[in-house]
Amino acid sequence: MSAASRAPLRSNRTAARVRRRAALTTGAAVAALLVSACSSGGTSGGGGQTGFITGSDGISTAKRGERADAPELSGKTVDGGQADVADYRGKVVVLNVWGSWCPPCRAEAKNFEKVYQDVKGQGVQFVGINTRDTSPGPARAFEKEFGVSYPSLYDPAGRxxxxxxxxxxxxxxxxxxxxxxxxxxxxxxxLQALSEEKLRAMLAPYLAEGSTDAKPEK
Incomplete structure (x- = not known):
């Protein structure tokens, strides 16, 4: 085989190696993020954490004025619809990351639906992020079993x-x-499964907060 004919083969092999490295890098990032996956607790923050404190109850909070913007969170839902957290601006959003395969998630699911039904008329929206379910079927079965009525974004890779x-x-x-x-x-x-009482306690301080964008009443 001539040098000229070998060159395209080398180029193809190099491109394939680059693609494999990129896939491995993404997979490693997701795996690192979920290193304590499906645990009943966890440690907060990480290198360079600033602007928030963790209480003895395992709930970390940030003072008003020191809170980071939530990222863009939108896409297809478990039931095949679409959801965008930005659409709920002006409401308090309870964002729950869960998987149908996760025992602590199953333990807390009914608590979340119960609290949601009680507070949704108070300017509160619950949104789930379903992750690491390789197909929507088990996630839909989870929602049916526990009567989950609020939307969950389908995010199998944790992106x-x-x-x-x-x-x-x-x-x-x-x-x-x-x-x-x-x-x-x-x-x-x-970073823990929540009882109904603990979820209510976590949410309560933010129900009374108004939006800083709200216009004053005349």
């Missing part, structure tokens, strides 16, 4: 979770629960 900046109140385990305030900023996070 939505990677949109949160390192060092902020980002989801780092399954389950994770975040509170996004009425201004679209991440106000609180926990």
């Amino acid at each position: 939505l979770m990677l949109r949160f900046e390192k060092g902020t109140l980002n989801p780092q385990a399954v389950p994770s629960t975040l509170i996004i305030d009425r201004d679209g900023k991440v106000a609180a996070r926990t």
Whole structure:
């Protein structure tokens, strides 16, 4: 085989190696993010964390004025629809990361639906992020079993979770629960399954907050 004919083969092999390295890098990033996946607890933050504190109850909070913007979170839902967290600006958003394969997620699911039904008339929206379910079928079965009525974005590879900046109140385990305030900023996070009482306590401080974008009444 001549040198000229070997050159395209070398080029093809090089391109294939680059693609494999890129895929491995993405997979490693997702695996690192979910290293404590499906645990009943976890540690908050990471290198360079700033602007928030973690209480003895395992809930991390950021003061108003020191909260990071929530990233763009939109896409296809478990039931085949579409959802965009930005559409709920002006409401308090409870964001729950879950998987049908995760026992702690199953333990807390009914608690989330119960609280959602109680507070949805108070300017609150619940949104799930379903992750690491390789097809929507098990996730839909999970929602049916536990009567989950709020939307869940379908994110099998965990790419939505990677949109949160390192060092902020980002989801780092399954389950994770975040509170996004009425201004679209991440106000609180926990990396543990929540009882009904603990979820209510986590949410309560933000129900009374108004949006800083709200116009004063005349």
